[in-house]
Amino acid sequence: MTSHSDSASSSTVTPEGAAVPAATPAATPHEPTSPVVLAARRARLAADEIAPLPRAAKDTALLAVADALEARTAEITEANAEDTARARAAGTSETVIDRLTLTPERIRAIAADVRHVAALPDPVGEVVRGSTLPNGIDLRQIRVPLGVVGIVYEARPNVTVDAAALCLKSGNAVLLRGSSSAYASNTALVAVLRDAVAGAGLPADSVQLVPGESRDSVRELMRARGLVDVLIPRGGASLIRTVVEESTVPVIETGTGNCHVYVDADTDLDMAVDILVNSKAQRPSVCNAAETLLVHRDAADAFVPRALDALAEAGVTVHGDERMRGYADGSKATVLAATDEDWATEYLSYDIAAAVVDSLDDAVAHIRRWSSGHTEAIVTTSQAAARRFTQLVDSTTVAVNASTRFTDGGQFGFGAEIGISTQKLHARGPMGLPELTSTKYIVTGDGHTR
């Protein structure tokens, strides 16, 4: 194979051209006075400083963060009270307010999470690949920090600390762009984080809240190519779509989960009911909850009546195709008529779309057409069906005889996660510390030339 590096490039790089790569931030065209860009520049410098730090220095800072969160609980809950009062005055739902609320107990739990991150192995420096080449050169591919990580997230102040802890542990500087509804809480939390980090001898600017509460600050983050190495949008689909469409900074999409449970012709009915109800109703508001049930026609007579009753008992409304609705009579369930919109919807509620299919391949075709590529489960007693389903379904996670709810960094034993990637490049599925790294090759010779 004639390799690329032995090929001539077809054009000379102009000075402007050389400004494209991440390594030349100074030449990228940003408004020099924007507070977001200035924050990103400080993050870049901090990133250069923390990238080579050994594990002990990073863990010391993380333990200082945990201690400071506990010691300064009062000022954090006070700031949080501002946010919750504002939310309540605006008529925000109690579910959302609950997510926004920080109590001393929750802050203790967050501090415990930070100590847990400190206890995880350092991904930086891990040798991913290594060999001695035929000419005697030693080749090693090692993990290195990404650099500056930007995170845009929803109104959950615990994410502020989680994301900062994971980024610090992996040697990255972080730019946190939380929801404006949590601005007071995030401001207080980041003040505590920065003081603790600086107290441990690390640059305070390795943790920064992105200035400004408007959408403009997200837009500036998206255009800070060369300063921000990756942008991770978390939360609603419209945010993720905007970032994907408009960002010149590389993006990792997370968390859109239109997950399916497929009940095969050959199946254990009790197991299928358990997995269905658990996947849908154990916690419907999360991305790995099931949103569509597909049943093989040969299992439908035996399975669907039991499934409809079990879903009804769990408080779930079914949006069924015509064949599914045929089982509604005599069932406890409400079965509404499903439209294409139902197949596409991530309900995140006590609703499920449901259809009877003619074959495993038809189930796969439905999933290919409608799934967001997060998690799909098959319940089957057939080894051949399990094998075919796992081969043909192309999602981050394919579950065989297990609930969709297992797609989770904690469940997978990663210790921590910064999100669940639903894209194919770089990271796919739950992202732990290794996914917050890149790699570089170290070539060591003793005067080798070609």
Add this chain to the structure above:
Amino acid sequence: MTSHSDSASSSTVTPEGAAVPAATPAATPHEPTSPVVLAARRARLAADEIAPLPRAAKDTALLAVADALEARTAEITEANAEDTARARAAGTSETVIDRLTLTPERIRAIAADVRHVAALPDPVGEVVRGSTLPNGIDLRQIRVPLGVVGIVYEARPNVTVDAAALCLKSGNAVLLRGSSSAYASNTALVAVLRDAVAGAGLPADSVQLVPGESRDSVRELMRARGLVDVLIPRGGASLIRTVVEESTVPVIETGTGNCHVYVDADTDLDMAVDILVNSKAQRPSVCNAAETLLVHRDAADAFVPRALDALAEAGVTVHGDERMRGYADGSKATVLAATDEDWATEYLSYDIAAAVVDSLDDAVAHIRRWSSGHTEAIVTTSQAAARRFTQLVDSTTVAVNASTRFTDGGQFGFGAEIGISTQKLHARGPMGLPELTSTKYIVTGDGHTR
């Protein structure tokens, strides 16, 4: 750590929202009649078909391709003669025409490369990570094809075959968008490839030339999100910049190489001269050739005069800073005055920028400021200097006492490469077959619920 999948999503996915992920191509908004989009749709279907194929099926197709290239050499060279005649009439340089030219001998070499790719291990199905979780679930992370790979490349017809072979081997469908100046050659080559692939029982549409020779076809590829999984631009910096700025399809940047050789205070002078000249002049037109020399001031008196003479003998023009120019008198070298443009330029010619620096850290600062993050080399006898340089320099490859020219998939022993990534996400440095894959998790239980 409260994991993301246990967090509530902040908004419901609309049907439009659900159209964002790659898994729902049908819902993405493309002009339905565009030939590029239609080609991408056919590629998507072909990708689904070849993804689960076992290695034997793919290797059979690759060997058929190699045989067909040799059997149909005449029609390929005939088409190629059209391209070269057109190029010659347009006054194209003989270097470029040489790159464009296909001879029977070169076609035999290309066929041999294809057989070599067939002999490489199949990356698909490789278990990257695996364990039994505490609850008894079996977790495996396996490599899967990316899906549809788009490649935009320069006027080198051998890339058409190389890229197709690498994509087929890794279970991906490929959309080839070569240079318009090689259109006749590429059309002939792709006809041979498609016939051979189809003859081996694989879908012909797993290899397609992107219709149309205008820039519009690149633009349509860049917007075919949901149909194309990754776009790899090769070639000039302006193409790469355009793709990075405008593509909504995920991109892997390749090949911009503003590489540095740093000669440390403590150095073996003979080794330093050899590595410098080899890095710069062994093949100046390639991305891993050196473009800037940095010399520690303590080595300058002993090293620079020898370096200037050696560069002059190799035909290299030096663009030096003031201190470097101080050594020009009495040397055989031409030393022009360097400007900031020189530090930023990837010459790809017999030119090198050169500066004297006060310390290793100053060399690192210069590299951070100007490098494209491809490859940087240090020549030193000091273990401490080697260690600090490899820690602080953040490029795809850091070479210690070895030429920059080793950054290459073939040299690294990967067997083949599709380009050299100069970005941090997904792949960094020479990209072989594993870099053309994503992963998915297989979760196997026996009725596990949470």
